[in-house]
Amino acid sequence: MGLTSCDVLPRSGPNKQEIYAGSVQREGDAFVVAANDRVTRATAVVPALGFSSNFINAGQVGSDTVRPGDVLGVAIWENVEQGILASAGAPAALQEVQVDGSGFIFIPYAGRIKAAGNSPEAIRRIVTDKLATQTPDPQVLITRVAGDGATVSITGAVSAQGVYAIERPTRTLGAMLARAGGVAVNPEVAVVKIIRGHTTGQIWYQDLFEDPRLDIALRNGDRILVEADTRAFTALGATGTQTRVNFSTQNLSALEAIAQVGGLNPTLADPTGIFVFRNEDAEIANNVLGRTDLVGAQRMVYVLNLTEPNGMFTARDFVIRDGDTVYVTEAPYVQWAKVITALTGTLGAAESLANAGSTVGLLGAP
Template identity: 60%
Template sequence: MFYLTSRWVKPLVLTAAVLSLAGCGLPRSGPNKQEINAGADETFGNSFVVPVDHQTAQQIARAPTGGFSSAFLNAGEVGSDTIRPGDTLGLTIWENVETGVLGTRGVPSVLDQVQVDGAGMIFVPYAGRVRASGNTPDALRRIITEKLDEQTPDPQVMVTRLAGDGATVSIVGGVGAQGVYPIERPTRTLAAMIAQAGGIQIEPEITKIRVLRGAQSGTIWLEDLYSNPALDIALRANDRVLIEADTRSFTALGATGAQNRVAFESQDLSAIEAIAQVGGLSSNIADPTGIFVFRDETAQATNAVLNRTDLQGPQRVAYVLDLTQPNGVFLARDFMIRDEDTIYVTEAPFVQWNKTIGALTGSLSSADAINSVVN
């Protein structure tokens, strides 16, 4: 029969206690790397663990969607003084004859409050119905002059807009002064109109500009507006411009400096930047080989990274980054975070061991204290 000496009893009891405690539910921030890997089914189901390499980072790289359609980009500038239905005009006419059809020499005939009707027409005595809509006041002056010249020699005509500001644009959101602004000569383009409204009042790095034109809409980043002159589109009557902050966010969990829902701080956000936003990895407990990015991925992207063709519909993918690899930090810099991603940093394996030892030694100390009281 085998007998244990007292020299081996305490170590074996300690080991048994550690194993027993390890099997119990000691507190921790979440599953470890091995549990996540074991829980993913790479053959059936729709959950996959994908180690990130250079090819993977390039395959799933995708810039935030947005931009203007060709209808926005190809629209020419409109004249700030174009006449439109509903405008009210004033006509002043001088004639060069003693007795003219409208008045006498040197005394102008004033036609006040001439309303442009719904068809864009006005009525001028002896000239008849004249199309005013779509013309500038100067162009309309020439048209009326030509028509009156048949009735009275060399008439002089002046056209002014008395009411109606022509084309206007409404600007709301993060600007200095929200309101309705006329399209004037200096403010015929998007950037100029934003400046007219007091400029941007939110962080430029996360500012998005949405332009609504009838049933069409387009969204761009403020930074792109000033880096790409082609995006400084010409405005149209009744355009609506909304200036808003980026609403994208990600969630950080596990062994990070902070566990929270975090807003994007730039147009493009890499994994390394996202980790830095939440205070980096916890140096005491984080496992740098187990940084997971959980994402609802498209079937197309998942097929590409897994080299498959059979997957259909949304897939749940856990991309794993290993910062201990020679190019690990570079890959984390190349891997782009998307809206609604969850970044989870696992605990290092020794952390659970330390918790177990701590729980055990704490329990033994409590037992010794009780024993002392009893004795």
């Protein structure tokens, strides 16, 4: 049987004609759309990262703010021989008190005092005012004995993971990350996530330096996670390599994606047949196709032609998204070359067999 179809030849995937044959226009299940300036604008969607107003509007908390669980040292001096707590010149026996879960401490003759949220100096004034009604000119000293105030935990791709106290130099996110040694991945694709109670916010690390509002004030118990961007695309066909590739920048164009995998294979690739396969949201698909009736995710195939007058600019502006498949078809002549190679190889093999048969015949002759 002779070689009658290119289908028996090895290749990296479908050709242009086969992709177009699978279009909705030809009763397939995917919309095949040529990329142009309007399409690139309609599909240029990048992940929106940022903090909510609750994060941004939270003011800085002083490093000396007392919190539940802190232990305070209390010393009281009185100016009378027989004071209510101590004799003249001698401090009261009361030395340490712990702030309870509700944020209060108890001082004899002063009563239950709200400590959480106040500084030691503010607590000192409150205790002084309470005791002043019972002993003349009391002298009160409040110090933090145990508990270094608010702390945050930092994990992930940082140089030094750990639990860090919120101190005067490290009250904001950027300063605290610097205290942890900075990020340990490419800063351009580093994502910083903060978990505060039941609320989560995340930003690009680089945005900390471009938007001062994102350098938010930290709170006790904040959990900070730094990780590399997890977005990726798949490159197949006549490219320098066929693999799954992580994004190297926040915004990745089709041209950059091709370059990231080594460019087009110069001996195989068809620069008129670069396809991006994607499941597109109905809103974007309707916008691209000029329709309003599509519902649910739609299979879209965007076509890039680098040989067109504006082709390189279109590929530069077309944004690749997480989960995309970038496929480059082989040039038509490649299949013909494979056919010729297969034919010449078959003829060569047949000739070799014929020669071998002749040789055997000669050796077997009387």
